[in-house]
Amino acid sequence: MPDLMQIYRQLLEHYGHRHWWPAETPFEVAIGAILTQNTNWANVEKAIINLRRAEALEVESILTLDKESLEQLIRPSGFFRQKAERLQLFCQHLRQFHQDRLELLLQQPLTIARRELLALKGIGPETADSILLYAGQRPSFVVDAYTGRLFKRLGHLEGAEKYAQIRDFFMARLPQEVPLYNEYHALIVIHGKECCRKRPICNNCPLQSRCRYRQQNP
DNA sequence: GGCCAGGACACCA
DNA sequence: TGGTGTCATGGC
Numbered sequence: 001m002p003d004l005m006q007i008y009r010q011l012l013e014h015y016g017h018r019h020w021w022p023a024e025t026p027f028e029v030a031i032g033a034i035l036t037q038n039t040n041w042a043n044v045e046k047a048i049i050n051l052r053r054a055e056a057l058e059v060e061s062i063l064t065l066d067k068e069s070l071e072q073l074i075r076p077s078g079f080f081r082q083k084a085e086r087l088q089l090f091c092q093h094l095r096q097f098h099q100d101r102l103e104l105l106l107q108q109p110l111t112i113a114r115r116e117l118l119a120l121k122g123i124g125p126e127t128a129d130s131i132l133l134y135a136g137q138r139p140s141f142v143v144d145a146y147t148g149r150l151f152k153r154l155g156h157l158e159g160a161e162k163y164a165q166i167r168d169f170f171m172a173r174l175p176q177e178v179p180l181y182n183e184y185h186a187l188i189v190i191h192g193k194e195c196c197r198k199r200p201i202c203n204n205c206p207l208q209s210r211c212r213y214r215q216q217n218p
Numbered sequence: 219g220g221c222c223a224g225g226a227c228a229c230c231a
Numbered sequence: 232t233g234g235t236g237t238c239a240t241g242g243c
Binding site: 228 | 234
């Protein structure tokens with residue numbers, strides 16, 4: 001069974017560097033992380049363009065907007081009512097405890113910053129880790145549905161593991177380096193989108209015969 | 219017209 | 232603790 005670094009190198013060779021996260025500022029990363037929950041990134045981009053045009057990609061403006069106006073700006077990203085609430089709660093927290101500065105939250109010890117994010121309504125483990133890694137440049141491995149699906153196929157996971165177990169699995173076997181974590185998660189996502197989504201055969205799979213699902217379904 | 223997307227949460231047994 | 236329903240838009 002190939003180890004995690006072998007798989008990483010194969011994915012990187014096939015897809016190249018993904019240059020994540022597509023955002024201009026750490027705060028924009030955090031906004032995007034909340035907006036992309038169970039949502040196609042193309043729809044998130046529409047919402048972020050709306051926010052940028054409204055000059056609403058900062059704590060002050062998101063708190064100043066009334067909730068209905070914010071909802072309309074982010075409407076293309078779906079779940080717009082609950083996401084508007086989550087964005088404002090997130091910004092309220094930054095105002096109350098961190099002088100509107102996300103970097104002050106993120107520069108705390110990793111476990112402290114992570115626990116603080118997870119305590120916020122609407123920020124679960126994947127969103128918290130995405131913010132820590134891509135906005136804060138902190139070594140917190142991001143797990144998503146693609147991750148569990150792919151590494152079950154590869155034989156590394158049983159399939160019943162929970163988020164924390166999968167995250168621990170990767171962090172215990174990889175050097176804790178931000179560029180590696182950054183690229184690895186992005187590669188798993190692009191692989192999941194383009195190759196092994198839910199189709200019976202993985203065409204042009206960079207992992208090829210290593211994909212157990214393909215072997216079982218030639 | 220149905221399925222899916224870079225989840226999280228409330229509720230219930 | 233685990234299972235299920237809800238949230239909602241837009242592309243294919």
